[in-house]
Amino acid sequence: MKQLIFSIVLLTQLSFAQDRSNIKTYSFGQNGMELIAKSSKDVVIISTFNSKMSIREDIARKVYSLYSENKLENNKKYTIFGEEANVTGSCIIRKKNNLIAVDFYYEKIEWFSGLVEIYKNIFG
DSSP: OHHHHHHHHHHHHHHHHHHOOEEEEEOOOEEEEEEEEEOSSOEEEEEEEEEOTTTHHHHHHHHHHHHHTTOOOTTEEEEEEOSSEEEEEEEEEEEETTEEEEEEEEEEEEETTSEEEEEOOTTO
């Protein structure tokens, strides 16, 4: 009987432990140009802001892929599904002659480990 009660308590704790996501904020991320793609007509520069080092290249490539498929619009929020995490952020697209700048600003990172990181600007 004791083993049955202990097993039930242990299984209950494990099941609730899996549901909890750990939410943290961060204030300092990586900013910069991640990808430059040239075509016969245009030059596209993908930049990320407030990003994390380990996923910035993967997310930048996926942003470029969405842009090249004409699935990105200016001043909209998107969730990018990466290999290590899903990133939600806003996208700004600027065009001048044959130069196109696509800026992706990280707002929330949902790591597959369960950790959720939210960017918090400490400067205003």
